Amino acid sequence: MKLQCDVEVVNRMLPTFGMKSRGKGTRAVLSIGKHLDKTTQRSNIYLMICTAKDRAGSKYKLKGNIEKFFTWFVEEGKATVRLKEPAVDICLSKADSNSLKNFLSAARLADRGSDTSSLPLSTLTPVRARDVEQPKKKLAIISKKDYPLTSNFPHSLEQLQVSYCKLSRVDMRMLSLKALRKLDLSNNHIKKLPATIGDLSCLSELILHNNHLEAFSEALCLSTLQRTLQHLDLSQNRLQTLPAQFCQLRELVNLKLDDNALLCLPFHIGRLSKLRFLSAAHNQLTVLPGDFRKLSLENLDLFGNPFIQPNPLDHKMQLTFPLPLQELASRAVANLRIPYGPHLIPAHLCRDLKIAKTCDCGRICISFYIKTAVSMNLHQVSHTVVLVDDMGGTDAPVEQHFCSLSCFSEFLDNSLQRGTR
Numbered sequence: 001m002k003l004q005c006d007v008e009v010v011n012r013m014l015p016t017f018g019m020k021s022r023g024k025g026t027r028a029v030l031s032i033g034k035h036l037d038k039t040t041q042r043s044n045i046y047l048m049i050c051t052a053k054d055r056a057g058s059k060y061k062l063k064g065n066i067e068k069f070f071t072w073f074v075e076e077g078k079a080t081v082r083l084k085e086p087a088v089d090i091c092l093s094k095a096d097s098n099s100l101k102n103f104l105s106a107a108r109l110a111d112r113g114s115d116t117s118s119l120p121l122s123t124l125t126p127v128r129a130r131d132v133e134q135p136k137k138k139l140a141i142i143s144k145k146d147y148p149l150t151s152n153f154p155h156s157l158e159q160l161q162v163s164y165c166k167l168s169r170v171d172m173r174m175l176s177l178k179a180l181r182k183l184d185l186s187n188n189h190i191k192k193l194p195a196t197i198g199d200l201s202c203l204s205e206l207i208l209h210n211n212h213l214e215a216f217s218e219a220l221c222l223s224t225l226q227r228t229l230q231h232l233d234l235s236q237n238r239l240q241t242l243p244a245q246f247c248q249l250r251e252l253v254n255l256k257l258d259d260n261a262l263l264c265l266p267f268h269i270g271r272l273s274k275l276r277f278l279s280a281a282h283n284q285l286t287v288l289p290g291d292f293r294k295l296s297l298e299n300l301d302l303f304g305n306p307f308i309q310p311n312p313l314d315h316k317m318q319l320t321f322p323l324p325l326q327e328l329a330s331r332a333v334a335n336l337r338i339p340y341g342p343h344l345i346p347a348h349l350c351r352d353l354k355i356a357k358t359c360d361c362g363r364i365c366i367s368f369y370i371k372t373a374v375s376m377n378l379h380q381v382s383h384t385v386v387l388v389d390d391m392g393g394t395d396a397p398v399e400q401h402f403c404s405l406s407c408f409s410e411f412l413d414n415s416l417q418r419g420t421r
Contacts, residue, residue, distance in 0.1 A: 005095030198223020221245035270294025300382035334364035357401035
């Protein structure tokens with residue numbers, strides 16, 4: 001029976017001499033096994049603790065020698081074993097909780113003098129240096145020659161950077177790193193992201209700068225990344241669109257989309273209520289979605305996009321008279337906030353309702369509307385704005401939808417009145 005964890009051996013006599021323990025554990029391997037007692041020439045069950053400084057290990061007799069177990073925090077991977085002789089407390093921490101429970105059970109059996117055949121004993125031998133190293137939290141690989149082909153990535157990694165390695169896909173070994181918080185795969189040749197990236201339940205930062213990505217899948221937007229992802233860098237790829245579900249990533253604080261081929265931003269981008277930094281410079285954006293007005297940013301960069309010059313008279317008429325029954329029913333569902341789902345109505349109607357447009361009057365329209373673009377000063381949504389063009393402008397066109405001719409006419413009248421003042 002072996003256990004890897006942090007260990008501190010505290011001498012209970014220290015306070016008698018006015019001394020304190022260090023209060024910090026050292027990475028160690030604990031083993032329970034047989035050892036020949038040279039004085040009695042008998043084999044007894046011992047606990048051996050091996051550290052980086054003492055790889056040969058220190059041994060403590062177990063049979064009838066455990067005064068007490070302290071297991072209040074065993075679910076957190078912590079416990080203390082109090083020995084009678086010597087008068088020490090063996091403080092364990094940063095252990096796997098299940099492994100710790102099994103180890104303590106074996107120690108109890110050894111203390112009671114149980115039949116050794118029922119104990120999962122180990123050979124008490126010195127450990128290898130790598131077994132007692134502190135768990136590796138960070139790893140950076142920035143050269144193809146350093147990329148591990150035969151060995152696995154350390155399972156304790158919280159930050160992993162693999163850049164300039166010409167990866168064409170995400171290595172599945174990375175996706176088993178359950179403690180990973182930051183994954184940097186910038187400057188590779190990755191074309192597609194596996195949906196299983198969404199299984200990295202601690203991932204808060206994903207950097208995919210300068211790859212060959214052509215899509216960001218719906219599956220990723222609907223994964224556990226919804227609850228964890230705060231920083232996403234998709235700059236310098238080949239993206240033309242982002243899925244409507246992209247706005248489910250509601251924990252996003254920093255989003256980088258520069259130097260792609262994006263034709264539009266997600267329709268419901270305003271739902272990213274925690275977003276504070278947005279850069280989408282050098283794309284193919286001609287107009288911003290109406291939901292853009294709901295953002296509250298600290299920094300915004302939309303430089304180098306071919307924005308149109310908005311003209312209220314230049315509009316798209318997508319209305320029929322009278323409105324189709326499906327449109328009227330869909331509007332009623334949206335305006336009255338009636339619950340719906342694929343178990344009640346066809347899936348394609350659910351998709352239509354999810355991208356419903358809000359008219360200037362506050363009512364909802366679905367597939368039939370009048371659309372135009374109006375100019376908006378970007379300082380309305382961001383404290384700092386990078387100039388939109390070389391002329392020093394900070395205005396950009398934003399889509400506006402109207403549910404009826406009367407709403408559009410009222411908008412035109414107001415626009416003309418402002419223009420004549």
